[in-house]
Amino acid sequence: MPQRLVVTEMSHEPRKRFAEELRRLRGERGLTLRDLSREVGWDASQFGKMESGSTLGGPEVVQALDQYYGTGPLLLTLWELALGDPTQFKEQYRRYMMLEAEAVSLWQYSVSAPPGLLQTDGYVREALMAGGARGEELEQQVEARVRRRKLLEGDDAPPFRAILSEAVVRMGMRDRRAWRQQLEFLAEAAERPNITIHVLPFGTGVHGLTSTDTMFLRLLDGRVVAYAENDVRGELIEETERVEQLQRAYDAVRDQALSPAESRMFVLRMLEELPCESST
Structure with a gap:
């Protein structure tokens, strides 16, 4: 029986895997964080935090990165998995969000x-807390919505x-x-x-x-x-x-x-x- 090949050394932990993929894609383009900021439009510090795993960012910035890198829905899928709730943005709503950005x-x-x-930041925060969001999950969802x-x-x-x-x-x-x-x-x-x-x-x-x-x-x-x-x-x-x-x-x-x-x-x-x- 042939030996099983190791296809990737990237992490199987969703959050780490998402950050690793972001670093890999930027590295393949030979871009600095500032370069990426100029190309995609978000602040360089935002991308740095996402690549370090300290924040996941929101769906809008992830979609923008998928579009820039030509990776289809790859990054958004990894983001959903990293968020810990794959049903957070169901397929219909995900499609709606993409259409909204093009309207x-x-x-x-x-x-x-x-x-x-x-909605203001304060309204979003109170509404999400009323729905049970807390801690890191709360911060991620607030960030996603206000963007x-x-x-x-x-x-x-x-x-x-x-x-x-x-x-x-x-x-x-x-x-x-x-x-x-x-x-x-x-x-x-x-x-x-x-x-x-x-x-x-x-x-x-x-x-x-x-x-x-x-x-x-x-x-x-x-x-x-x-x-x-x-x-x-x-x-x-x-x-x-x-x-x-x-x-x-x-x-x-x-x-x-x-x-x-x-x-x-x-x-x-x-x-x-x-x-x-x-x-x-």
């Missing part, structure tokens, strides 16, 4: 929480329209200061030229998106896809008929919502109603 315009309806693209905001930043950022149920701006947080920061961020975001925010007041009645967060993405080829999510599941929808049905429901909701100017004033009123923080 030329986005619009969303939010039931009870600010859209992910408009999504970069999609709406810069001169070439795509247009984004968000309709927020009134519940979104009334829900509040345990940390009042963090909630104030979240409302301030929404008010500031509403003034950006590429962001439009509507508030759907209570009392407008039942509608087609009552219990479903829905995001629409218009892609470079003109297609529109949707991602619909409720408390128990999320679904990427690409069938034209179903997407159009959701779009009609979205348009009906927008017709009932406050104007952008009225909506910003509504958010500012919510800020005024918050109890003043006592000075120390």
